Amino acid sequence: MIRIWLAGLLRRRGGRLLGVAAGVATAVALLAALGGFLGATRATMTAQSVRGVVTDWQVQVASGADARSVLATVRGTPGTRAALPVGYADTSGLSAIVGRTHQTTGPGAVLGLPADYRTTFPGEIRVLAGSPDGVLLAQQTAANLHAAPGDTVTVGRTGLPPVTVRVDGVADLRHADSLFQKVGAPPQAQPTAPPDNVVLLPQARWHTAFDPLAENRPDLVHDQIHARRSHALPHDPAAAYTTATGSAHHTEVRLAGTGVVGDNLGAVLDAARSDALYAQMLFLFLGVPGAVLAGALTTAVAAAGATRRRREQSLLRTRGATAGRLLALAAVEAGIVAVAGGAAGLGVAALLGHTAFGTTGTFTIGWALAALAVGAVIAGGTVLLPARRDIKAATIVAGRATVERRQVPRAARWILAAGLLAGSLAVFRITSRTNYALILAPEGTPTLSVNYWAFAGPALLWTGGALLAWLLVDLVLRRGRPVLARLLRPVTGPLSGTVAAGLSRQRGTVLRAVVLLALAVAFAASTAVFNSTYRQQAGVDAVLTNGADVTVTESPGTTTGTADAAKVAALPGVRSVEPLQHRFAYVGPDLQDLYGVRPSTVVGAGRLQDAYFSGGTARQLMDRLRHQPDGLLVSAETAKDFQLRPGDQVRLRLPDSRTHQLRPVAFHFVGVVKEFPTAPKDSFLVANASYVARTTGNGAIGTLLVDTGGTGRQAVARHVRSALGPAAHVTDLPSARTVAGSSLTAVDLSGLTRVELGFALVIGAAAGGLVLALGLTERRRTLALASVLGARGRQLSGFVWSEAGLVAVAGAVGGVLLGWALSHMLVKVLSGVFDPPPAALAVPWAYLGALAAAVAAALAGAAWTAVRHAKRPPLTELREL
Numbered sequence: 001m002i003r004i005w006l007a008g009l010l011r012r013r014g015g016r017l018l019g020v021a022a023g024v025a026t027a028v029a030l031l032a033a034l035g036g037f038l039g040a041t042r043a044t045m046t047a048q049s050v051r052g053v054v055t056d057w058q059v060q061v062a063s064g065a066d067a068r069s070v071l072a073t074v075r076g077t078p079g080t081r082a083a084l085p086v087g088y089a090d091t092s093g094l095s096a097i098v099g100r101t102h103q104t105t106g107p108g109a110v111l112g113l114p115a116d117y118r119t120t121f122p123g124e125i126r127v128l129a130g131s132p133d134g135v136l137l138a139q140q141t142a143a144n145l146h147a148a149p150g151d152t153v154t155v156g157r158t159g160l161p162p163v164t165v166r167v168d169g170v171a172d173l174r175h176a177d178s179l180f181q182k183v184g185a186p187p188q189a190q191p192t193a194p195p196d197n198v199v200l201l202p203q204a205r206w207h208t209a210f211d212p213l214a215e216n217r218p219d220l221v222h223d224q225i226h227a228r229r230s231h232a233l234p235h236d237p238a239a240a241y242t243t244a245t246g247s248a249h250h251t252e253v254r255l256a257g258t259g260v261v262g263d264n265l266g267a268v269l270d271a272a273r274s275d276a277l278y279a280q281m282l283f284l285f286l287g288v289p290g291a292v293l294a295g296a297l298t299t300a301v302a303a304a305g306a307t308r309r310r311r312e313q314s315l316l317r318t319r320g321a322t323a324g325r326l327l328a329l330a331a332v333e334a335g336i337v338a339v340a341g342g343a344a345g346l347g348v349a350a351l352l353g354h355t356a357f358g359t360t361g362t363f364t365i366g367w368a369l370a371a372l373a374v375g376a377v378i379a380g381g382t383v384l385l386p387a388r389r390d391i392k393a394a395t396i397v398a399g400r401a402t403v404e405r406r407q408v409p410r411a412a413r414w415i416l417a418a419g420l421l422a423g424s425l426a427v428f429r430i431t432s433r434t435n436y437a438l439i440l441a442p443e444g445t446p447t448l449s450v451n452y453w454a455f456a457g458p459a460l461l462w463t464g465g466a467l468l469a470w471l472l473v474d475l476v477l478r479r480g481r482p483v484l485a486r487l488l489r490p491v492t493g494p495l496s497g498t499v500a501a502g503l504s505r506q507r508g509t510v511l512r513a514v515v516l517l518a519l520a521v522a523f524a525a526s527t528a529v530f531n532s533t534y535r536q537q538a539g540v541d542a543v544l545t546n547g548a549d550v551t552v553t554e555s556p557g558t559t560t561g562t563a564d565a566a567k568v569a570a571l572p573g574v575r576s577v578e579p580l581q582h583r584f585a586y587v588g589p590d591l592q593d594l595y596g597v598r599p600s601t602v603v604g605a606g607r608l609q610d611a612y613f614s615g616g617t618a619r620q621l622m623d624r625l626r627h628q629p630d631g632l633l634v635s636a637e638t639a640k641d642f643q644l645r646p647g648d649q650v651r652l653r654l655p656d657s658r659t660h661q662l663r664p665v666a667f668h669f670v671g672v673v674k675e676f677p678t679a680p681k682d683s684f685l686v687a688n689a690s691y692v693a694r695t696t697g698n699g700a701i702g703t704l705l706v707d708t709g710g711t712g713r714q715a716v717a718r719h720v721r722s723a724l725g726p727a728a729h730v731t732d733l734p735s736a737r738t739v740a741g742s743s744l745t746a747v748d749l750s751g752l753t754r755v756e757l758g759f760a761l762v763i764g765a766a767a768g769g770l771v772l773a774l775g776l777t778e779r780r781r782t783l784a785l786a787s788v789l790g791a792r793g794r795q796l797s798g799f800v801w802s803e804a805g806l807v808a809v810a811g812a813v814g815g816v817l818l819g820w821a822l823s824h825m826l827v828k829v830l831s832g833v834f835d836p837p838p839a840a841l842a843v844p845w846a847y848l849g850a851l852a853a854a855v856a857a858a859l860a861g862a863a864w865t866a867v868r869h870a871k872r873p874p875l876t877e878l879r880e881l
Contacts (some may be wrong), residue, residue, distance in 0.1 A: 003717070005233065010099060012099075015111040016305070017333070017336065018562065020337050020341075020379070020382060020383065021299055021336075021337045021340040021341040022295060022341070022342075022344075022375075022766075022767075023294055023295070023297050023298025023299075023341070023342065023378070023382075024294075024298055024337055024338060024341025024342065024345065024375045024379050025341040025342070025344040025345035025348065025375075026294040026297070026298075026342075026345070026459045026669075026759065026762065026763065026766075027291045027295050027345065027371075027374055027375060027378055027712075028345025028349070028371045028374065028375040028449060029343060029344075029346070029348035029349045029352070029371075030287065030290050030294060030347060030349075030755075030759050031287065031290050031291050031343040031349075031367070031371040031374055032345065032346055032349030032350075032353075032367055032368055032371040033348075033349040033353055033845060034287035034755070034756075035370070035371065036349065036352075036367065037353075037755070038233070038279060038280065039367070040234055040239060041276070041279045041705060042236050042276050042279065043235035045237050045272045045275055045279070046233060046234070046236070046240045046272060047236055047268070048272075049268045049269055050231045050239065050240075050265060050268065050269070050270040051232065051269070052266050052268065053265050053268055053492070054121050054123040054124045054174075054175055055124060055175070055178065055179070055223070055226045055227070055234075055264055056226070056227055056228055056229035056246065056263075056264055056265040057074070057083075057226070057227035057229060057261055057262065057263060057264065057265070058178070058181070058183055058226055058261075058262035058264065059074055059177075059183075059225040059226075059227065059251075059255075059261050059262065060161070060183035060184060060222065060224055060259060060260045061222065061223040061224065061258065061259050061261045061474070061647075062226065062257060062259055062260070063218060063594060064259035065257075065259065066258070067085055067508065068085075068260050068261045068695075070223075070225055070255060071083060071085055071225050072253070073254055073255055073259075073365065074225045074227050074259075075227075077227075077247065077250070077251045077254070077267065078227055078247070079229050079230045079247055080227050080228075080230075081228045081229060081230055082112045082120045082227065082228045082850065083225055083226065083228070083295065084113075084120055084121075084225070084226050085114065085118070085203070085223060085224070085225055085226075085228040086112065086113060086114075086223070086224045086225055086226050087109060087111065087203065087210065087221070087222075087224075087646050088109060088110075088111060088112075088113030088219040088221070088222050088223070089109070089110045089111075089112070089209075089210040089213060089214075089220060089226060090107060090108075090110075090158070090221075091108050091109065091110050091155050091156050091197070091199070092107055092111060092156035092158045093106055093107060093108070093156045093197075094108060094144075094145060094153055094154065094155060094156065094222065095145075095153070095156075096145040096146070096147045096152065096154065096197065096199050097151045097152070098145065098146045098147055098148075098151055099146075099307060099455040100185070101146075102147065103144070103145045103146050103157055105144050105145060105196070105197045106196070106197065107195070107197070108141065108195050108196065108197025108198055108199070109195045109197070109198050109199075110155060110198075110199045110200075110201060110206065110208025110209075110210065111198065111199070111200050111201065111206070112201050112202070112203045112210070113200055113201070113202065113203060113206075114203045114589065115202065116202070116513065117226075117280050118132060119227060120708045121226065122172060123175070123177055123766065124170040124173070124174065124179070124598060125171050125172075125173060125174075125200070126171060126174055127170070127171050127172075128169075128171060128172055129148065129168045129169060129170040130148075130149030130150075130167070130168050130170055131149065131168040131169045132169060133168065133169075133202075134166075134168030134169065134861075135153075135165045135166060135167055135169075135200070135201055135202075135205075136167075136168065136169045136170065136171040137153065137167055137169075137171070137198070137199060137200075137705050138171060138173055138176075138197070138198035138199075138200075138510055138727075139169075139171065139172045139173075140196050140197075140198075141168055141197045141199065142170045142197065142737040143166075144196065145203040146199060146749050147167055147170075148167070148170070149167050149168055149169055149170065149282060150166070151166075151287065152164055152165070152166050152167070153165055153166075153167055153199070153496060153820040154200060155209070157209070157210070157213050158210075158213070158217055158220060159213070159216055159217060160213055160216070162512065163209045165199070165201065165205070166249075170175045171200065172729070173178060173194070176194035176198075176204075177193075177194055178262075178264050179194065180194040180195060180539055181262060182263075182466055183224070183262035184277075185603045191751050193591070194668035197451070199795060201859075205878070208387070211762050213668060219655045221384050227248070227260070229265055230264060232327055233269075235270055235274035235539040235562070236275040236276065237273040237276040237348075239268050240269050240273075240291055241269035241270055241272070241273050242264060244263065244265045244266045244269055245266040245269075248261045248266055249261075250264040251374030253871070254699065254746065256342055261586065275880075281671060281830060282830070284395070284455065285455075285458065285826055285829075285830065287756070289349075289376060289458075289462065289523050290523060290527075290756065290759055290760065290763065293516075293519055293520060293523055293763055293767075293856055294469035294759075295374075295378040295381070295382075295672060296516060296519070297378075297516055297520075297767055298382050298512075299378075299379050299381065299762060300380045300516055300767075301510045301811045306788045308469055316744075319797065327384075327388060329386050330383055330388070331384055331637075333383050333384075334350045334379045334380050334382075334383040334384040335379075336378045337379040337382075337383060338375055338378075338379035338380070341375050341378075341379065342371075342372045342376070345371065345375060346368055346371070346372070348371040349368075349371070351725040352755055355853060365612050368410070371849075373409055380716070391731060393716050394670065402721070403526040404406060404452075407428070409536075410764030412498075413467070413471060413643050417464050417467040417468045417471060418464075418466065419464075420460045420463050420464030421460070421461065421464040421465070421468065423456070423460045423464075423831065424457050424458075424459075424460035424461040424464055424825075427453070427454075427456045427460065428456035428457040428461075428825055428828070428829070430453075431453065431454045431457055431828075432828040432829065432831070445494050446678070451816065454829050457825055457829060458822060458825055458826065458829070461818070462519070462522075462818075462822070463544065463822060463843075465518070465519075465522070465814070465817075465818040465821070466515050466519055469514060469515050469518045469810070469814040469818075470511055470514075470515050470686075472516050472814075473507075473511055473601065473810050474507065474509070476502055476810075477504045477507040477510065478507075480554050481497075481500045481501065481504055483501075484500045484503070484504075485499070485500040488500060488802045490569070491801055491805070492799060492802055497800050499799050502799070503802070503803060503806065507721045507879065509801060510741045510807060511807065513767070513768070513807045513811070514718075514806075514807050514810045514811045514814070515811075516694050516767040516811075516853065517764070517767045517807060517808075517810075517811025517812070517814075518811045518813075518815040518818060518865065519767070519808070519811075519815070519816060519818070520760070520763045520764040520767035520815065520855075521764055521811065521812060521814075521815025521816065521818075521819060521851070521855070522814075522815045522818035522819035522822055523557055523760055523763065523764075523819075524757070524760035524761065524763070524819070524848075524851050525815065525816065525819030525820070525822075525823065525848060525851070526819050526822035526823045526826055527756050527757065527760050528757055528760070528847045528848060529823040529827075529841050529842065529843055529844065530818070530823060530826050530830075531756065531757070531844075532841075532842040532843065532844040532847075533827055533834075533838050533841050533842040535842070536627065536833070536838065537834045537837075537838050537868075540607075540609070540838075541834075542733055543607050543677070543853060544676075544677055545677055545734065546677075546678070546731055546732070546733050546875050547580075547604070547606065547677035547678040547679070547705050548578070548605065548607075548677070548705035548706055548707055548733070549707055549710065549713045549716070549719045549729070549732065549733050550706035550708060550711075550713055550730065550732050551678065551703060551704065551705060551706065551730070551731050551732075552564065552568060552703065552704035552706065552720055552724065552728050552729070552734070553582075553678070553702070553703050553728070553729040553730075553731075554582075554700075554701065554702050554704075554729075560590070562579070562699065562700075562701060564701070564704065564724055564728070565577050565579050565644075567723055567724070568704055568706060568720055568723065568724070569802065570626060571716065571720065571723060572716075572719065573708050573712045573715060573716040573719070574706055574707070574708060575707045575708060575709045576605065576706075576707045577704055577705070577706055577707070578598070578602060578605030578606065578701075578702065578704070578706075578707070579598070579689070579701040579704060579705075580595060580596070580606075580677075580678070580689075580703040580704070580705055581596030581689045581692055581693070581700070581701060581702055582594075582595060582596075582701075582702025582703050583593075583595075583596065583654065583655075583692065583696075583702065584655075585652040585653060585685060586652065586653035586655050586662065587634075587642065587652060587683075589651070589872075590638075590641075590683065592635075592683045592684055592685055593679060593680060593684040593685070594652070594654070594684070594685045594687060594689075594692070594788060595654065595676060595678075595684065595685065595686050595687070596627070596687055596689030596690075596692040596693070597622075597626040597686060597687075597688070597689055598689055598690075599623065599635060600626055601621075602622065603618050603619055603622050605705050605707060606621075606676075606677045607677075607703060608676075608677075609839045610839050611675075611838065611839040612670070612672075612673060612675040612676065613633075613671065613673055613674065613675055614672040614673075615646070615671045615672055616671060616868045620723055621670070621671040621673070624670045624688075625670065625687070625688050626688075627689065628670060629685070629688050630666060630667050630668055630688070630690065630691055630693040631651075631668055631670040631671075632650055632667035632668060632669055632670060632685060632686070632687050633670065633671050633672065633673040633675070633685065633686040633687070634650070634669060634672060634685055634686075635672070635673060635674065635682065635683050635685070636672050636674050637671050637682050637683050637823075637853075638683050638684075638685070639669070641683075646669060646670060646671070647668060647669065647670075648668070648669045649666055649667070649669075650667045651664045651665070651666055651667070652664070652665050652667060652685070653665075654692070654695070654696050655696065655698075656696050656697060656698075657696060657697045658697040659675030661674050661685050663695075663696075664696045665692075665696070666703060666742070667687060669691055673686050677705065678703060685729045689870035706720065713733050713734055714732050714734060714735070716732070717730050717731070717732040717784070723874075726758075742838065743791075757847060760851070760853055761850065761854055764854060764855050765849055765854040765855055765857070766858070766859040767861075768807065768808065768811060768812075768855040768858045768859045769855075769857075769858025769859050769861055769862040773861075773862035773865060774865065782856060797867045800863050800866045800867050801863055801867075803863075804859050804860070804863040807859065808855070808856065812852075812855075812857075823841055824841070827841060
């Protein structure tokens with residue numbers, strides 16, 4: 001009997017079976033493809049994080065310990081590829097006689113490097129001028145001393161005579177922050193900036209110069225062991241972090257107090273594992289709703305034939321079929337759907353993984369099994385469970401009924417909808433308040449966790465919105481039949497009342513189509529808006545970090561900024577150049593970055609957004625600076641730490657170029673700046689460039705923001721480097737975009753965007769057209785009987801187009817409203833993804849237009865097909881039914 005049933009099912013209900021299998025395939029493909037994205041993203045984050053680390057370990061040798069023994073221990077640690085000793089010494093100051101001028105600097109650091117240090121750690125030192133071997137000056141130190149290769153520099157030693165060295169080259173220390181970190185110190189005890197004055201000596205010369213200082217002042221001299229470790233780590237950043245930190249802790253145990261490991265590799269992986277959790281959040285927030293929606297669509301496809309299925313079961317029961325045999329037939333149908341849909345879904349996912357995410361984007365066996373399990377659950381829930389429920393709950397006579405009997409929604413359902421929406425709003429308010437963290441990093445523990453409470457807001461909004469849409473449309477169909485009949489009269493003519501009554505009595509299919517269309521539109525719109533906003537903010541983050549299309553950073557001691565600005569402005573491809581002062585100022589005991597700006601032009605040149613400021617828009621606060629020359633914008637952290645109020649006088653200590661001493665300069669606090677191009681993320685100041693230059697006697701420019709009009713950025717950067725020479729540090733926006741912000745924003749989401757939006761488009765079209773088509777197919781008998789009773793073709797067409805119009809209007813309105821609310825909620829809850837947070841949502845109108853066109857085409861196609869059937873000879877149609 002099962003074989004006969006299966007053959008008949010494939011022959012007579014093959015289309016409906018294919019529709020259910022397609023729904024299962026959609027859910028399986030979406031989950032498997034997004035699983036491939038998640039795996040590829042984690043691997044990319046790990047690889048990208050470790051690629052940027054030059055010195056994996058900096059092992060601080062304890063005072064009095066034998067550096068050679070520590071070096072041997074580090075070299076003997078499994079995974080160590082190379083380890084070299086490095087000497088650190090403090091200098092009381094540097095001086096040089098260049099031409100007729102005598103230049104001096106404050107305290108600094110002198111490093112003793114082995115001969116093969118540059119080749120062992122190739123990204124640490126970049127030689128700008130002169131020889132790569134011998135005595136090297138850091139770029140800023142050379143600018144402070146006005147020294148060049150061939151000049152002589154005197155290095156001070158506390159309590160000992162100075163030593164004189166001849167400069168062989170000038171170098172840029174790319175990772176100075178980590179190079180001069182306090183190993184083992186907590187973050188708050190780390191230096192705010194690396195030393196300005198740095199000299200690099202060959203190891204033998206360093207020992208000759210500073211071994212005597214180590215005997216008299218051991219506090220000024222110490223040794224480190226720099227190690228390069230194997231980067232063969234697990235793909236998951238969390239697992240890689242555990243492996244890396246475990247090796248560091250094991251080495252510290254072996255050192256037994258003779259050294260402390262500064263784990264630079266573990267530090268970057270620590271940040272990457274947090275970003276990996278945010279990638280997981282993107283998967284859950286953006287991928288799971290699509291899979292749920294695909295399951296709901298499959299359920300609707302299966303439910304569209306529920307009446308006919310019940311009649312067939314009743315017929316079999318009258319002919320002696322037992323409940324077990326009926327369940328076995330349903331299980332066979334569910335199995336076919338699960339196998340066919342699962343296989344097709346995995347095939348689509350494999351294709352998408354290869355084309356959208358590359359070869360690394362293919363899903364793993366675990367993701368494949370998980371997706372297949374979800375597909376099996378959907379198949380069982382849409383085919384097997386309804387069959388079991390009908391067998392247990394419905395009698396043979398009830399199963400042969402053709403008119404749906406639905407209870408009028410009770411007040412409790414309205415209360416439930418209101419409660420769900422109120423709960424969503426309450427959770428959203430909690431999860432979007434200040435200092436809320438989606439990713440939790442409990443102090444003192446090495447693990448991260450996710451605050452899954454944040455999922456409640458969107459989930460409740462989805463559920464509450466769907467229920468509210470159902471109740472509202474149901475209310476219109478039940479209580480608004482007279483109004484609905486008048487609205488349908490232009491289309492259906494005298495049959496408007498009959499059409500309205502038919503929609504009311506068989507409103508189950510209409511309600512399913514409306515709710516599914518609303519959810520599909522909301523899913524597509526919220527996903528598109530989030531992805532578009534993410535892409536927008538990734539660009540904003542890069543601009544904020546780099547400053548402009550091309551940015552030129554001069555050494556703080558330079559005096560050639562004005563001339564350089566004119567030289568850069570004359571280069572081909574440059575549209576405009578914005579000078580930006582970069583100084584350092586003391587706010588009480590704190591040394592902070594000070595940026596002098598031209599208030600009238602910096603808003604456009606720096607692409608400043610209103611979200612960067614507090615207490616006014618970008619133009620409003622810059623207008624305050626323009627009208628108040630001594631105005632000062634301070635970072636939010638500085639305003640909080642010093643309890644500043646608008647109008648308060650702030651006295652900063654700035655270096656005066658005339659006296660070469662710090663002098664107090666009075667400013668007035670006029671506003672808060674939270675972000676600023678090229679500025680650090682914590683404490684900094686923004687002031688009037690003209691006022692800073694007048695009060696300090698120094699109009700030098702520290703940074704040039706070069707606008708290329710968005711084209712030819714890298715070519716212009718090459719021209720600028722050629723024109724200004726190696727002393728200027730030049731960066732371009734495309735290069736900064738790959739490293740700006742976190743490793744999450746550096747991940748290319750274009751593949752994920754294409755997959756998500758493609759699925760959303762398909763689901764949206766299917767939710768409108770397929771469900772409507774199946775519902776109209778179920779009413780082919782009603783249309784045929786109406787034709788027998790004398791209904792003309794125009795009236796039958798009006799019946800079909802009325803239902804299609806009702807589904808389109810109600811579904812679109814509900815989807816737009818729900819999508820708008822979900823977009824705001826997703827962007828706010830996932831605020832940790834955005835740095836800085838968006839000032840406004842980015843709406844992809846082109847995609848939304850394509851979505852509207854696809855849904856309209858699907859609805860029109862379903863209605864047109866139903867009209868064609870309705871106009872066929874009624875006896876032929878009834879005979880086929």
